Amino acid sequence: MTSPSAATARIAYQGEPGANSHIVCQQHYPSMESVACASFEEVFATVRGGDADLAMIPIDNSIAGRVADIHHFLPDSGLHIVAEHFLRIQFHLMAVPGASLESLRTVHSHVHALGQCRRVIAEHGLTTVISGDTAGAAREIRDAADPTQAAIAPPLAAEIYGLDVLAADVEDEDHNTTRFIVLSREDVQASAGNGPVVTTFVFNVRNLPAALYKALGGFATNGVNMTKLESYMVDGEFTATQFLAEVDGHPDDPPVARALEELAFFTTDVKLLGVYPAAPFRATMES
Structure with a gap:
């Protein structure tokens, strides 16, 4: 993606100066001013309000799993995923x-x-x-x-x-890696056919027998690789489960388009959160 102009470019992150999120901001957006925020809510509000252009948010860790609360904030944040970055964690x-x-x-x-x-x-x-x-x-x-x-x-x-x-380097595992996503007010989508792309979306399944199985069947039959599927409750309702999913490919790719079309038959809502370039780190990950 194209970074905002240097005169106004700011990127917000949660934590204090020196945090891992700050390190990722410096590595990948060195020309932008890094803005420390006390909470994830403050990060989202800072970008939505125009006080920052982008947000750097951790979403998964190879040891600890998903970062708590982020999946709840994303669907209604009003922001869009425009990039991803991986950081080898050093403590x-x-x-x-x-x-x-x-x-x-x-x-x-x-x-x-x-x-x-x-x-x-x-x-x-x-x-x-x-x-x-x-x-x-x-x-x-x-x-x-x-x-x-x-x-x-x-x-x-x-x-x-x-x-x-x-x-130095006192972490127990040398594969300790955190994945970060970059959020923007603008829905800047990667172009199809221009390198590996990740598509992230959320959906709610209909209250029907085997609805989840049927909803996901289109990705298997169309040969679309789903790299993430996580569920979490919505508004404390045990029967209202939302799923966050990620697939390899662009929504304009015929296999992904067909799979998303089939998904819509068995869901109450499908919301694209981002279509963005796959980070080079993915190529080094074991299949």
Whole structure:
């Protein structure tokens, strides 16, 4: 996609400076101003209100699974997916200058980061303290100026908050990767026939026997690869289930068009959330 003009270009993300979302913004949109937001709701509101042009949102992690709440926000956000990016997650154990591994007693971080770095925590007998996000934990450690406290956070956080890295790459799994999507007010769709494309959509199945099976049958019979299918309740109703799906291909491709047409027969609503270029990282993933 084409980025907004440099004079006004801003990209919003959830978290504090130094968070993984901030790192992805810097890697892929270096000419844009990165705007930190306290919550996902604030990120969406910032883009909808015109205070930012794009939003960078994590949606899945290879270890922790889907990011909570995002799937509920997307369908009614009024925004469109225009790109995706993958980030190999790196976590460092960091503390204030003068601290050492021997001086540490507690480690602060987001609950998911703590869960992804169990080995180093156990090795040093540290007590965990949950923070709102990883970069925020690094800021808290800087402000506390206590050599017994450490943070698990991305490398950029150590640079921003002036912390020493006591142990690098402390994540338990070296395949730890997060997928991010980029959202825009404008529905900028990738062109058909110009490289691999991902189509993301949501739908509700009709209250009929085997409706989901029938709804998805068109993708199988038309040879369309569905790479994601996740369900979640709508408005707390156990019988009102919404599905988020992703397929390889463009809605204008005849197989995808036929599959979506069949899907409509067995659903109450189909909403396209985005048609965007597949990230190069997908080509490196095992089939």
